[in-house]
Amino acid sequence: MPETAPPPPADAGLAASREALADAPILEVEGLVKRFPLASGLFGGGGVVNAVSGVSFALARGETLGVVGESGCGKTTLGKTVMRLIEPDAGSIRLAGKDITHLPESALRAGRRDIQMVFQDPFSSLNPRMSCGAIVAEPLEIHGLAGGRDKRERVAAMFERVGLTREQMDRYPHQLSGGQRQRLGVARALALSPSVIVADEPVSALDVSVQAQVLNLLRDLQAEFRLAYLFISHDLAVVEHVAHRVAVMYLGKVVELAPKRDLFAAPLHPYTEALLASVPDPRPRPAGRRRERAILRGDVPSPVNPPSGCAFHTRCPIARPICREKVPGLLPAGEGRAVACHVRAPGGEARDAA
Amino acid sequence: MNSPPQAQAEDRAGQGEPLLAVRDLTVRFRSGGDRVRAVNGVSFEVRPGETLAVVGESGSGKSVTALSILRLLPGRNAEIGGSVRLLGEELTAASEARMREIRGDEISMIFQEPMTSLDPVMTVGRQIAEAIEVHQGLGREAAFQAAVAALDDVRVPEPARRAKQYPFQLSGGLRQRVMIAMAMSCRPKVLIADEPTTALDVTIQAQILNLMDELREKTGTAIILITHDLGVVAEMADRVAVMYAGRVVERASAEDLFARPRHPYTLGLLGSVPKLGSSLEGGAGRLQEIRGVVPSLREDIVGCAFAPRCPLATERCRREAPPLETRAPGHLSACWEAARLEAEHA
Numbered sequence: 001m002p003e004t005a006p007p008p009p010a011d012a013g014l015a016a017s018r019e020a021l022a023d024a025p026i027l028e029v030e031g032l033v034k035r036f037p038l039a040s041g042l043f044g045g046g047g048v049v050n051a052v053s054g055v056s057f058a059l060a061r062g063e064t065l066g067v068v069g070e071s072g073c074g075k076t077t078l079g080k081t082v083m084r085l086i087e088p089d090a091g092s093i094r095l096a097g098k099d100i101t102h103l104p105e106s107a108l109r110a111g112r113r114d115i116q117m118v119f120q121d122p123f124s125s126l127n128p129r130m131s132c133g134a135i136v137a138e139p140l141e142i143h144g145l146a147g148g149r150d151k152r153e154r155v156a157a158m159f160e161r162v163g164l165t166r167e168q169m170d171r172y173p174h175q176l177s178g179g180q181r182q183r184l185g186v187a188r189a190l191a192l193s194p195s196v197i198v199a200d201e202p203v204s205a206l207d208v209s210v211q212a213q214v215l216n217l218l219r220d221l222q223a224e225f226r227l228a229y230l231f232i233s234h235d236l237a238v239v240e241h242v243a244h245r246v247a248v249m250y251l252g253k254v255v256e257l258a259p260k261r262d263l264f265a266a267p268l269h270p271y272t273e274a275l276l277a278s279v280p281d282p283r284p285r286p287a288g289r290r291r292e293r294a295i296l297r298g299d300v301p302s303p304v305n306p307p308s309g310c311a312f313h314t315r316c317p318i319a320r321p322i323c324r325e326k327v328p329g330l331l332p333a334g335e336g337r338a339v340a341c342h343v344r345a346p347g348g349e350a351r352d353a354a
Numbered sequence: 355m356n357s358p359p360q361a362q363a364e365d366r367a368g369q370g371e372p373l374l375a376v377r378d379l380t381v382r383f384r385s386g387g388d389r390v391r392a393v394n395g396v397s398f399e400v401r402p403g404e405t406l407a408v409v410g411e412s413g414s415g416k417s418v419t420a421l422s423i424l425r426l427l428p429g430r431n432a433e434i435g436g437s438v439r440l441l442g443e444e445l446t447a448a449s450e451a452r453m454r455e456i457r458g459d460e461i462s463m464i465f466q467e468p469m470t471s472l473d474p475v476m477t478v479g480r481q482i483a484e485a486i487e488v489h490q491g492l493g494r495e496a497a498f499q500a501a502v503a504a505l506d507d508v509r510v511p512e513p514a515r516r517a518k519q520y521p522f523q524l525s526g527g528l529r530q531r532v533m534i535a536m537a538m539s540c541r542p543k544v545l546i547a548d549e550p551t552t553a554l555d556v557t558i559q560a561q562i563l564n565l566m567d568e569l570r571e572k573t574g575t576a577i578i579l580i581t582h583d584l585g586v587v588a589e590m591a592d593r594v595a596v597m598y599a600g601r602v603v604e605r606a607s608a609e610d611l612f613a614r615p616r617h618p619y620t621l622g623l624l625g626s627v628p629k630l631g632s633s634l635e636g637g638a639g640r641l642q643e644i645r646g647v648v649p650s651l652r653e654d655i656v657g658c659a660f661a662p663r664c665p666l667a668t669e670r671c672r673r674e675a676p677p678l679e680t681r682a683p684g685h686l687s688a689c690w691e692a693a694r695l696e697a698e699h700a
Contacts, residue, residue, distance in 0.1 A: 212625075237629055
């Protein structure tokens with residue numbers, strides 16, 4: 001009998017992830033694809049939006065993978081598909097070694113206990129007609145985990161843990177501030193003691209002073225419960241602060257995946273480089289001297305009709321002829337790192353031209 | 355002890371006569387039985403070619419301040435006090451007809467979400483042309499040609515084709531360029547930009563900030579930039595007014611403000627923002643928090659509005675509101691404990 005070793009990853013994103021992880025991954029996503037058909041119009045074919053095309057990564061307990069990208073890059077769809085709030089068209093999702101990609105709805109409920117979500121806008125994701133305490137108790141009831149006095153105690157403990165008061169259990173979401181509502185959203189996600197939390201722009205709607213409170217809370221909870229976070233955000237500084245590793249997405253694909261420090265010290269993909277250069281820096285600079293902003297030309301192209309070859313070539317300052325013709329694969333680029341660029345990847349086809 | 359009314363000497367540190375001077379602006383709203391004190395004694399000045407950032411969190415009164423300069427608040431519910439002078443002309447007392455001339459011609463404004471301020475059923479070229487017709491008295495065709503030129507000025511690619519398109523056919527970045535083209539078409543003396551890049555992606559934000567800088571340098575238009583984003587402030591502003599709960603709590607050159615904040619709120623804000631490159635400086639520890647929440651403006655605030663959240667607050671802070679006073683040349687702060695703050699963070 002041959003030993004049952006895990007199959008070698010076909011994908012550099014997964015390979016790089018596994019390299020970077022000390023532990024066995026709690027969440028593994030391989031070749032995930034989600035397409036949205038467009039309604040066909042009066043003049044024929046509607047086409048397809050390739051929201052997520054072939055995304056792979058792994059995530060370990062106690063670790064945060066940041067997913068960054070601009071609007072339309074597919075990061076939100078990625079999060080929802082991983083949660084199976086949206087059904088994937090291809091690829092697989094393994095949670096704690098168990099394939100949940102095709103679990104039927106009935107079995108999924110139990111499977112989902114281990115993976116929970118925190119949303120950007122806590123107000124629209126909380127039932128306004130339920131008291132705050134009932135919102136956190138609901139998942140416990142659905143999963144039959146606690147009842148009566150025990151339930152109330154568990155909810156109260158959760159409230160305390162996220163920095164809400166016992167009295168606030170009887171309030172309604174509209175009576176809380178934005179920051180308190182996001183704490184409530186976190187409490188609800190934590191109620192079932194999940195291993196993985198998908199957090200989609202969890203602090204983007206909050207004022208900066210409150211944002212810091214919630215980011216610190218997420219960090220403390222991670223340390224305490226060894227939570228794994230898939231942290232989706234457009235804000236690079238926030239991602240740098242919370243993540244251990246970062247995946248940069250552009251038009252449905254991961255273009256660079258790397259340990260945080262490597263990525264921020266020396267971005268490989270020209271898109272990562274441009275993103276970093278575009279972030280306004282809140283630090284003093286000498287009077288009269290303005291920073292030269294590295295300007296990326298043009299807009300993000302439409303995901304309905306993405307450019308040929310490398311989707312970034314229309315805006316890329318170092319594009320070569322091959323970039324227009326051939327889609328670059330995600331290639332290994334050092335320990336725990338992968339990049340999809342003909343010019344910058346160590347094994348890239350236009351490497352010599354660099 | 356009475357401090358001088360809103361220290362005026364400080365702004366002299368800058369050069370030239372103020373283009374726009376706001377003095378002791380107050381705005382109150384009546385809603386139901388409540389009176390909301392949205393803006394409470396705000397003063398600042400801007401000079402030609404200068405960018406003043408007004409920074410604050412939600413509820414700080416920064417947008418209401420901007421809207422009241424142009425008298426765009428609903429008159430029935432808003433009581434406005436204080437003075438707004440444009441080159442010496444008092445705008446709070448100007449006739450509505452005069453205000454219509456001023457809006458768009460001498461002071462223009464752009465907003466966070468261009469889609470809501472553009473007419474969805476008119477081509478963008480016509481919308482810009484309309485403003486040009488009204489303010490410059492050009493004929494229809496000449497105004498349209500001027501609109502195409504204005505789109506070219508804000509680097510809209512293929513301006514003649516874009517001019518014939520409707521807002522929904524443009525991306526968010528292009529729409530904001532259209533708004534800027536419209537706002538700049540009459541060469542205003544002051545451009546008020548209320549969170550102009552907040553709805554945009556960072557790479558597009560960089561383009562728009564660049565464009566605003568470029569236009570300011572070319573035309574000498576002063577910019578009042580309303581924002582919550584300290585990164586944008588650092589990139590764009592010559593001077594900064596920090597607002598909290600309807601008041602200006604600190605005012606300084608951008609350089610001084612970031613290097614040596616003299617109000618605990620500013621210091622807290624700077625500490626609570628994650629900074630790019632933090633992981634390389636080994637500083638990805640806990641962020642500094644500002645405890646608690648912004649006070650309600652429905653109730654009268656006694657003492658310093660920041661006192662309940664302030665680590666330096668004393669009895670006096672809770673009793674008596676600190677005046678905005680000069681602490682260093684060109685640097686004002688409204689804090690009883692400013693000296694202690696300075697000593698601790700020197």
